[in-house]
Amino acid sequence: xxxxxxxxxxxxxxxxxxxxxxxxxxxxxxxxxxxxxxxxxxxxxxxxxxxxxxxxxxxxxxxxxxxxxxxxxxxxxxxxxxxxxxxxxxxxxxxxxxxxxxxxxxxxxxxxxxxxxxxxxxxxxxxxxxxxxxxxxxxxxxxxxxxxxxxxxxxxxxxxxxxxxxxxxxxxxxxxxxxxxxxxxxxxxxxxxxxxxxxxxxxxxxxxxxxxxxxxxxxxxxxxxxxx
Amino acid sequence: xxxxxxxxxxxxxxxxxxxxxxxxxxxxxxxxxxxxxxxxxxxxxxxxxxxxxxxxxxxxxxxxxxxxxxxxxxxxxxxxxxxxxxxxxxxxxxxxxxxxxxxxxxxxxxxxxxxxxxxxxxxxxxxxxxxxxxxxxxxxxxxxxxxxxxxxxxxxxxxxxxxxxxxxxxxxxxxxxxxxxxxxx
Numbered sequence: 001x002x003x004x005x006x007x008x009x010x011x012x013x014x015x016x017x018x019x020x021x022x023x024x025x026x027x028x029x030x031x032x033x034x035x036x037x038x039x040x041x042x043x044x045x046x047x048x049x050x051x052x053x054x055x056x057x058x059x060x061x062x063x064x065x066x067x068x069x070x071x072x073x074x075x076x077x078x079x080x081x082x083x084x085x086x087x088x089x090x091x092x093x094x095x096x097x098x099x100x101x102x103x104x105x106x107x108x109x110x111x112x113x114x115x116x117x118x119x120x121x122x123x124x125x126x127x128x129x130x131x132x133x134x135x136x137x138x139x140x141x142x143x144x145x146x147x148x149x150x151x152x153x154x155x156x157x158x159x160x161x162x163x164x165x166x167x168x169x170x171x172x173x174x175x176x177x178x179x180x181x182x183x184x185x186x187x188x189x190x191x192x193x194x195x196x197x198x199x200x201x202x203x204x205x206x207x208x209x210x211x212x213x214x215x216x217x218x219x220x221x222x223x224x225x226x227x228x
Numbered sequence: 229x230x231x232x233x234x235x236x237x238x239x240x241x242x243x244x245x246x247x248x249x250x251x252x253x254x255x256x257x258x259x260x261x262x263x264x265x266x267x268x269x270x271x272x273x274x275x276x277x278x279x280x281x282x283x284x285x286x287x288x289x290x291x292x293x294x295x296x297x298x299x300x301x302x303x304x305x306x307x308x309x310x311x312x313x314x315x316x317x318x319x320x321x322x323x324x325x326x327x328x329x330x331x332x333x334x335x336x337x338x339x340x341x342x343x344x345x346x347x348x349x350x351x352x353x354x355x356x357x358x359x360x361x362x363x364x365x366x367x368x369x370x371x372x373x374x375x376x377x378x379x380x381x382x383x384x385x386x387x388x389x390x391x392x393x394x395x396x397x398x399x400x401x402x403x404x405x406x407x408x409x410x411x412x413x
Contacts, residue, residue, distance in 0.1 A: 007410050014366055017381055035410050048377065059378050099265035110367030110377065125409050129381075131390070132365035139396050146393060147363035151261050173409040179402040183410075186403075205399075209390070212366075212381035215399070216391045223399040 008038040008121060009175075011075065012114040012128035013048040014212065016041070018177045020049075020062045020069075022207035029074045030189040031180060040121065043079045044113040046070065078117055085116035092165045093136050097144060098156045104147075107133050118172060125173045127180060131214035136162075137169040177208040178215045182223065198227055233270060233322065234314040240278045241307035244300075249285035252278050260355055263372060264362045272355070272372045273326055277307075279351045280333050290340050299336045303329055356380045361389050 019025050032039050041049075050067045053059035069075055089112050095103040111133035118126055128134050135143035140162045148155055181204045190196040194204060205220045236259055243251040256278035263271035281303070284290050310325030330348065337347040356375035360366060366384075370377040384390075397405075 014381060017378060037410055053378065102266055104265055105267040106368060107365040108367035108371055111365050130366045132363060150362045173405045175402050175406045178399050179406050182399055182403045183406055210385045212385035214390045216394060219398050
């Protein structure tokens with residue numbers, strides 16, 4: 001860690017869930033310590049990953065793990081109100097693509113709050129395993145063609161809204177749990193949670209993929225091919 | 229809009245009466261796509277009904293059960309009543325009839341199903357995954373279909389959906405951006 005100002009990573013619930021379901025949340029903790037970065041979540045993500053699932057037996061174990069990670073200081077919960085920013089982002093993203101004259105509601109508060117917190121905290125790194133919110137800010141044309149292909153219809157887009165969104169997040173680095181794991185691996189942080197080996201890395205990357213991270217098998221294989 | 233809903237429900241009722249499980253699946257897909265494009269939770273519920281009827285129609289232990297004939301008749305009657313209520317633009321009565329259809333299907337599944345997770349619960353996860361494939365975010369797909377987001381994320385992980393869509397930036401490229409950003413504070 002250099003003496004420079006602390007960089008922050010804002011987490012969407014999809015990344016926390018994928019990592020926690022894969023039982024490797026402590027590797028994230030090690031990455032936080034080693035990199036000196038702040039890991040921050042909006043209160044909506046805490047609600048989604050801890051408060052609500054604590055009362056559902058099927059998800060209780062994961063909720064307890066994430067609760068512990070928050071209590072230990074791995075994640076800071078930012079409880080400030082985000083309503084103005086939420087509304088702005090929602091109005092841009094959910095009025096960007098049209099089927100006929102009808103705007104398509106693509107994202108919901110679950111994703112919007114993490115995006116809003118990026119702006120609020122002037123953060124530069126967003127961790128999100130979910131695909132649609134990522135594509136809206138990163139590759140809206142790709143999202144439009146994916147939707148057109150899947151629905152078999154032509155859609156129209158309001159590019160001024162999409163450009164405004166892209167502008168809002170222009171300096172943002174978007175990562176998934178795969179990149180956080182890869183970073184931890186390169187920093188030799190897998191032990192004692194996992195073997196510090198190529199096989200350990202492969203296992204961790206596929207585990208988050210099978211827990212919903214939007215990554216392809218060929219991306220993982222391509223990355224592994226270059227790792228010793 | 230109500231004319232469109234009516235047409236869909238009539239179509240489901242007709243194909244269910246004909247025991248045409250394949251057509252019910254096609255209707256479910258088409259209806260879900262329309263629900264996504266028009267942000268319509270009622271259409272999503274209709275898609276769920278079509279999907280559940282498709283699944284029930286394929287289960288041998290269900291269709292061979294002595295209880296099935298009466299249950300089937302009741303479902304067709306509920307669907308017809310739902311469609312009829314829209315002739316008078318009574319959306320409230322329509323939704324009530326749809327709910328009654330759902331309750332009826334759940335009743336069959338409770339008595340004849342083999343699994344702890346009920347048919348509608350599974351159908352919600354499956355259709356939420358389809359809605360995500362159609363472009364909605366995880367949260368929005370879960371909201372539209374009434375599915376739990378964690379269940380949805382777990383289900384999507386075991387599908388080949390992300391492989392079929394292809395990637396944007398690879399892991400190496402994103403990792404390099406991450407390291408630069410972490411070092412640039």
